[in-house]
Amino acid sequence: MTDLQKDLANIVIKLNEAKDYAERAMSSAEEAEIQASEAHTQAIEARDAIETALTWCEECANDVV
Numbered sequence: 001m002t003d004l005q006k007d008l009a010n011i012v013i014k015l016n017e018a019k020d021y022a023e024r025a026m027s028s029a030e031e032a033e034i035q036a037s038e039a040h041t042q043a044i045e046a047r048d049a050i051e052t053a054l055t056w057c058e059e060c061a062n063d064v065v
Contacts, residue, residue, distance in 0.1 A: 001009075
C-alpha cells in the first residue's frame with residue numbers, strides 16, 4: 001500500500017467517524033426539539049391553570065365583599 005493509499009484510507013476513516021458524529025448530533029437535536037415542544041405545551045397549560053385559579057380567587061374575593 002502506498003503512502004497516498006494509506007492517507008486516503010485514513011481520510012475515509014475520519015470522514016466516516018465525522019458522519020457518525022453528525023448523525024448522532026442530528027438525533028440529539030431532534031430529541032431536544034421534541035422536549036422543547038413538550039415543555040412549551042406544559043408551560044402554556046400551567047399558565048392557563050394559573051389564570052383560571054386567579055379568576056376564581058378574584059370572583060371569590062368579590063363575593064366576600
